[in-house]
Amino acid sequence: MAAAGLTEELTCAVCLSLYQDPVALPCQHSFCAKCISDAWDHSVTRFGVNCPQCRRNFNPRPSLEKNHTLRNIVEMYSRSQPTAPAARPSLVMCEYCIDSPSPAVKTCLKCETSFCSHHLQPHLTKQIYKDHGLIEPIADFTTRQCPTHKKIIEFYCEQDEECVCMSCTVIGKHKSHSLLTLEQAKVKIKGKLQSEVGNLRERQADCTKKQLSLKQQESEIKRDIKEMKKKLSTEFSGWRKQLEEDEKTVLKMIDDEEHRVLSRIKSESDSLVENMNNLQLMDKECQDHDQKDALSFIQDVKQLLASCSQFGNITLSPNVASYVNYMDSSYVGSNPYYNQTDMSETEMYNWTYNCGKIGSLNQSQSFQPVARNTTSQGIRVDRSTIRASIQMKMNGYQKYQRSILETINGKSPQVTDWMNL
Numbered sequence: 001m002a003a004a005g006l007t008e009e010l011t012c013a014v015c016l017s018l019y020q021d022p023v024a025l026p027c028q029h030s031f032c033a034k035c036i037s038d039a040w041d042h043s044v045t046r047f048g049v050n051c052p053q054c055r056r057n058f059n060p061r062p063s064l065e066k067n068h069t070l071r072n073i074v075e076m077y078s079r080s081q082p083t084a085p086a087a088r089p090s091l092v093m094c095e096y097c098i099d100s101p102s103p104a105v106k107t108c109l110k111c112e113t114s115f116c117s118h119h120l121q122p123h124l125t126k127q128i129y130k131d132h133g134l135i136e137p138i139a140d141f142t143t144r145q146c147p148t149h150k151k152i153i154e155f156y157c158e159q160d161e162e163c164v165c166m167s168c169t170v171i172g173k174h175k176s177h178s179l180l181t182l183e184q185a186k187v188k189i190k191g192k193l194q195s196e197v198g199n200l201r202e203r204q205a206d207c208t209k210k211q212l213s214l215k216q217q218e219s220e221i222k223r224d225i226k227e228m229k230k231k232l233s234t235e236f237s238g239w240r241k242q243l244e245e246d247e248k249t250v251l252k253m254i255d256d257e258e259h260r261v262l263s264r265i266k267s268e269s270d271s272l273v274e275n276m277n278n279l280q281l282m283d284k285e286c287q288d289h290d291q292k293d294a295l296s297f298i299q300d301v302k303q304l305l306a307s308c309s310q311f312g313n314i315t316l317s318p319n320v321a322s323y324v325n326y327m328d329s330s331y332v333g334s335n336p337y338y339n340q341t342d343m344s345e346t347e348m349y350n351w352t353y354n355c356g357k358i359g360s361l362n363q364s365q366s367f368q369p370v371a372r373n374t375t376s377q378g379i380r381v382d383r384s385t386i387r388a389s390i391q392m393k394m395n396g397y398q399k400y401q402r403s404i405l406e407t408i409n410g411k412s413p414q415v416t417d418w419m420n421l
Contacts, residue, residue: 010074013053014039019074023064029053030067037064092137094119104137109152112141148172156185224410231407239400246393253386261381268379282307 014035021033048059093101094116104114123129146165
């Protein structure tokens with residue numbers, strides 16, 4: 001009962017026989033490869049194909065995957081089943097038994113007659129039948145006859161490697177050929193066959209030996225590949241870790257350099273703002289002195305000029321620059337009233353007029369005072385230190401490259417080419 005159930009499970013739903021080269025569909029149902037291919041070839045529609053068992057639709061037509069496990073199960077099941085007894089050949093009856101036929105035990109090729117044990121006695125005892133060939137009983141003599149002359153085959157032609165009858169050796173195409181009796185030919189051909197079988201066995205042993213060697217090399221290669229992958233994974237992991245650390249280091253260097261440069265810019269910017277505020281105050285003070293009378297102006301202008309000289313390295317406003325340039329000019333130096341406090345009212349007026357004339361002239365002609373810039377001409381990021389650090393770290397990566405290449409170039413088992421077996 002269990003065997004019957006297993007047989008049903010191993011039966012193809014299309015041909016209702018045991019699976020032959022089974023294949024699995026995406027729905028997990030299995031069929032003979034030829035059965036499902038033929039079924040789909042005859043049922044192709046625009047909607048695709050169906051599983052004959054569960055009717056699931058597949059569009060497009062899926063590829064068939066061989067079910068090796070099911071095939072092995074079918075083979076094991078087939079070998080486990082008792083072999084059906086071979087059909088017994090039909091009995092050859094003795095041709096001399098008339099009333100009650102008896103089974104033949106031998107057939108005479110020369111007489112072309114089959115005999116039972118009783119009627120065979122003359123062939124065994126009488127000298128006249130000595131050259132008659134006896135074989136196991138046969139019913140059809142055509143397989144033992146020459147197809148050309150319809151006579152019993154008795155010889156073997158070595159040149160043509162054919163079995164022939166007597167007529168073939170006398171009047172046929174095998175005339176004058178080297179002939180052997182069937183027994184002689186059997187012995188000679190059997191020797192050749194045994195020699196070939198010996199060669200095949202030696203070849204089989206050699207194949208077995210090489211197959212074992214291949215298995216060993218397969219194991220060695222798998223082990224070598226596994227070790228190589230492990231070493232490479234370790235090397236690349238170390239490289240990645242070093243890269244991450246170097247990245248953090250370089251980024252910190254860049255952040256530090258950014259902080260240094262921006263701090264310097266801010267410091268100088270704050271200094272410029274302070275100087276600009278001071279200059280605005282001095283400019284306002286100059287404008288206030290402009291409104292004074294000539295004597296007061298002259299008496300106070302020296303202190304103003306002293307204050308202006310403290311900002312000699314700072315860009316001056318047009319009004320301050322006018323007074324500075326005027327007092328430093330050769331005109332002021334050659335004025336007979338300069339450094340004198342006892343000028344008359346007319347002389348004071350003329351001197352004040354000249355100062356105002358110079359100031360108005362400079363303003364009308366867009367006077368540009370000579371100035372010196374106190375800010376840095378170029379505040380730059382120091383890239384050389386960062387570049388040198390990165391170069392040094394990248395040079396250190398060569399050890400990882402060498403280690404990886406040495407790992408890949410390591411010795412590994414080589415598969416021998418045995419395609420010429």
